[in-house]
Amino acid sequence: MIIAKYCYENDIPTLGICCGQNVIVRALGGTTYNISNPEKHNQSMKEYIHNIKIDPSSKFYNIVKLEEIRVNSRHKKAINKSPFLDQVAFCEDGYPDVVESKDKKFYLGVRFHPESLYKTDENMNNIFKYFINECKKIKLLLFSSPRVP
DSSP: OHHHHHHHHTTOOEEEETHHHHHHHHHTTOEEEEOSOHHHHEETTOSOOEEEEEOTTSHHHHHHOOSEEEEOEEOSEEEEEOTTSEEEEEETTSOEEEEEOSSSSSEEEESSOGGGTTTTOHHHHHHHHHHHHHHHHHHHHHHHSOOOO
């Protein structure tokens, strides 16, 4: 949580996946809780479990360019409060599946597992491409700025 908070405070691109989403939320004073229907959402053997609806004004929407996508699901917790992060995509049960900071370049948490689908799902691959591009921008800034002795 120390690293997640540091990244937020220093505007370092951050992608939290599943437990990583919980960590970035809690690092910024948010809370999580056990969901009431884990049997529906904790399904590691299935490729897709449910749809999520995405806020068209969100940064996440700019990554996937859709208001609704299919996602997998392997979890038992959901976000309750996220004071510094906007909840921008929700599953049919109302649980927030994506949080982001509108104030940072790239600070994003997803409850699903894009790493399991990136080879076959362009939306999932785009999450990683966008994240990598944001990281490259930071690297360019670090190595192109004048060094202070």
